[in-house]
Amino acid sequence: MTTSRTRFTAPQRLLHWLMAICVLSMLFIGVGMVSTVASKYLTLVQIHKSLGIGILLLALIRLALRICYGAPALPADISEPMKLGAYLSQYAFYALMIGMPLLGWGMMSAAAYPIVIFGVLHLPPILPVSAKLHTLLWRAHFYLAFVFFALILLHVAAILFHKLVRRDGVFETMAPEIRRAKPEPK
Amino acid sequence: MAQSPPPPRGFPLGSLAIIAAVVAVAATAFAYTAGWLSPHRLTPKKLVASLAPAEGPALGHRRNHTKGICFSGTFDANGNGSALSKAQVFIRGQYPVIGRFNLASPNLNAVDAMVRVRGLGIQITQSDHQEWRSAMIDAPIFPVSTPQGFYELQMASGSKDPDAMKKFIGAHQEFLSFLGWAKSAPWTGSYAEQRYNSLDSFVFTDQSGAKHSIRWSLVPAAQTVPISPDELTKRGPDFLEKEITERVAAAPQRWSLVVTVANPGDPTADPNKAWPADRQTVEVGTLTVQQIEAEQDGPCRDINFDPTVLPNGIGTSDDPFPAVRSAAYSRSFNSRTAEESHYPRTTTGGKQ
Ligand code: HEM
Ligand code: HEM
Ligand code: HEM
Numbered sequence: 001m002t003t004s005r006t007r008f009t010a011p012q013r014l015l016h017w018l019m020a021i022c023v024l025s026m027l028f029i030g031v032g033m034v035s036t037v038a039s040k041y042l043t044l045v046q047i048h049k050s051l052g053i054g055i056l057l058l059a060l061i062r063l064a065l066r067i068c069y070g071a072p073a074l075p076a077d078i079s080e081p082m083k084l085g086a087y088l089s090q091y092a093f094y095a096l097m098i099g100m101p102l103l104g105w106g107m108m109s110a111a112a113y114p115i116v117i118f119g120v121l122h123l124p125p126i127l128p129v130s131a132k133l134h135t136l137l138w139r140a141h142f143y144l145a146f147v148f149f150a151l152i153l154l155h156v157a158a159i160l161f162h163k164l165v166r167r168d169g170v171f172e173t174m175a176p177e178i179r180r181a182k183p184e185p186k
Numbered sequence: 187m188a189q190s191p192p193p194p195r196g197f198p199l200g201s202l203a204i205i206a207a208v209v210a211v212a213a214t215a216f217a218y219t220a221g222w223l224s225p226h227r228l229t230p231k232k233l234v235a236s237l238a239p240a241e242g243p244a245l246g247h248r249r250n251h252t253k254g255i256c257f258s259g260t261f262d263a264n265g266n267g268s269a270l271s272k273a274q275v276f277i278r279g280q281y282p283v284i285g286r287f288n289l290a291s292p293n294l295n296a297v298d299a300m301v302r303v304r305g306l307g308i309q310i311t312q313s314d315h316q317e318w319r320s321a322m323i324d325a326p327i328f329p330v331s332t333p334q335g336f337y338e339l340q341m342a343s344g345s346k347d348p349d350a351m352k353k354f355i356g357a358h359q360e361f362l363s364f365l366g367w368a369k370s371a372p373w374t375g376s377y378a379e380q381r382y383n384s385l386d387s388f389v390f391t392d393q394s395g396a397k398h399s400i401r402w403s404l405v406p407a408a409q410t411v412p413i414s415p416d417e418l419t420k421r422g423p424d425f426l427e428k429e430i431t432e433r434v435a436a437a438p439q440r441w442s443l444v445v446t447v448a449n450p451g452d453p454t455a456d457p458n459k460a461w462p463a464d465r466q467t468v469e470v471g472t473l474t475v476q477q478i479e480a481e482q483d484g485p486c487r488d489i490n491f492d493p494t495v496l497p498n499g500i501g502t503s504d505d506p507f508p509a510v511r512s513a514a515y516s517r518s519f520n521s522r523t524a525e526e527s528h529y530p531r532t533t534t535g536g537k538q
Binding site: 113135 | 230231317490
């Protein structure tokens with residue numbers, strides 16, 4: 001899965017940052033919408049469903065790119081358990097980026113709600129109507145959302161640690177390309 | 187890429203502080219958005235909890251309009267609605283319906299003669315699978331003008347303070363017009379003799395894109411026979427469900443769906459304010475109730491008659507209630523479907 005490149009390819013980086021914004025928005029919209037009774041509730045739910053399905057599509061593309069292009073190797077001096085942690089968290093992210101939208105879609109199917117995204121597009125149900133299934137998926141969507149957020153906090157803390165403390169170039173693997181003229185700053 | 191870490195520079199306190207600060211700010215923003223830091227925010231959770239009777243909610247059941255019975259039938263559109271809305275459901279034709287007659291009380295064992303307001307939930311399915319769901323009541327106006335007022339009404343009626351209702355009415359004069367109806371309107375002995383009103387306003391969009399502010403009502407074909415609450419009491423606590431079952435078994439029951447179009451300036455954001463009686467009305471079709479089924483294994487059981495589930499051509503208006511109701515009904519639905527063990531089905535798997 002690793003490549004000799006020192007950075008992720010440009011499409012991978014673009015998708016990473018675009019999706020980081022989308023996923024964070026989704027988490028905030030999610031917890032915000034279920035705790036409000038204001039009229040914006042309906043708008044938030046609409047955005048939540050549409051953006052969520054958007055994330056599903058982007059995540060599948062991103063997964064394909066990852067399989068094609070792999071990832072730059074982590075610095076050699078990182079301990080094995082840390083490396084394992086880094087890889088596991090990446091698998092977990094992919095699982096969540098694909099799993100959360102499917103859970104959302106599935107739970108709405110099981111609850112017999114019509115699923116309309118972007119105001120016009122009707123998605124077909126992906127599961128039969130069932131109170132039991134709905135409950136299971138709804139709970140999973142709920143708990144995994146918090147797991148997702150916690151993992152992002154951990155991810156950000158770890159990346160900042162690489163950037164500010166270890167200064168080992170891990171951050172730069174995902175950083176936007178800024179001029180080749182000044183190689184290896186600092 | 188850096189070959190090796192920079193020379194050690196002592197303990198990186200500053201950097202660690204930045205990291206901790208970033209994580210703390212993000213976590214706090216998340217907690218704030220989720221409402222955990224604002225205990226006074228009116229949330230769907232609080233609103234639904236406020237409905238619960240003193241002994242707690244009826245687990246496994248709807249958190250309001252708890253006692254009810256399922257029906258199925260059809261909606262026959264006559265085509266007249268197409269002048270107002272491009273929704274397929276108004277194109278002449280027949281569309282399947284699932285619905286539920288109910289009492290407006292959070293009490294599962296409510297006695298029919300003790301509950302002033304009766305309701306009807308309905309789902310009409312278009313052939314393109316878009317749905318029109320609605321939950322309506324027989325009162326001509328809603329008790330309060332705002333969702334906040336509805337919450338305050340629940341708090342006041344559940345309060346131990348003997349003056350709570352008086353204080354509530356002091357702050358919500360609009361409740362008096364509802365009380366006027368509640369005290370004077372005749373009672374009937376059948377769900378089939380009731381008129382059911384959307385009360386909330388919605389917006390129809392026609393083929394040309396023009397928008398029309400409307401409300402709708404189901405007007406019964408059955409003749410209304412007034413009876414006294416005392417007489418209803420004598421007939422038994424669950425008379426209405428027995429009556430409608432027998433009545434529909436004997437003959438399908440019909441309502442005509444009537445759309446009322448607002449004039450400019452009519453109050454569209456306040457379901458407590460009726461529109462003047464001379465407003466244009468359009469009869470758009472007929473609801474026929476063909477079969478009654480007990481809720482426990484019936485087709486309405488696991489449906490959320492969320493009033494914001496609407497086909498293209500019908501949308502919400504500036505009325506704040508539908509959004510609140512959507513949030514609250516979803517919460518109620520999530521709770522009750524997760525409590526199936528408290529309300530087990532008698533046939534495995536249930537219908538649908
Ligand atoms: C909000 C959701 C986020 C998700 C779901 C996410 C997910 C991921 C994933 C799956 C990878 C592995 C590379 C890949 O296959 O694309 C990665 C790498 C990376 N992320 Fe994020 N990320 C998020 C937010 C952030 C943020 C806010 C930062 C900035 C501090 C960041 C910085 C990085 C960096 C520098 C890498 C490359 C190093 C590595 O592979 O671990 N990410 N991210
Ligand atoms: C990356 C994708 C997604 C993320 C991160 C996400 C996150 C969340 C979060 C944080 C909540 C609030 C949970 C709570 O506090 O109760 C939520 C609720 C919800 N999500 Fe998602 N979601 C995603 C995708 C979707 C999709 C694609 C759909 C539907 C098509 C969906 C439908 C819902 C619904 C209906 C709720 C409300 C649940 C309830 O009634 O309590 N989600 N989501
Ligand atoms: C903020 C105001 C309101 C709140 C909080 C509220 C709350 C609720 C809740 C929690 C349910 C149970 C939903 C379920 O589990 O499926 C319900 C059902 C119902 N409500 Fe409301 N409601 C409100 C306003 C209204 C209005 C304005 C009407 C009528 C015009 C109405 C008519 C009904 C009916 C008929 C049902 C029963 C639907 C069914 O059979 O499933 N409600 N309400």
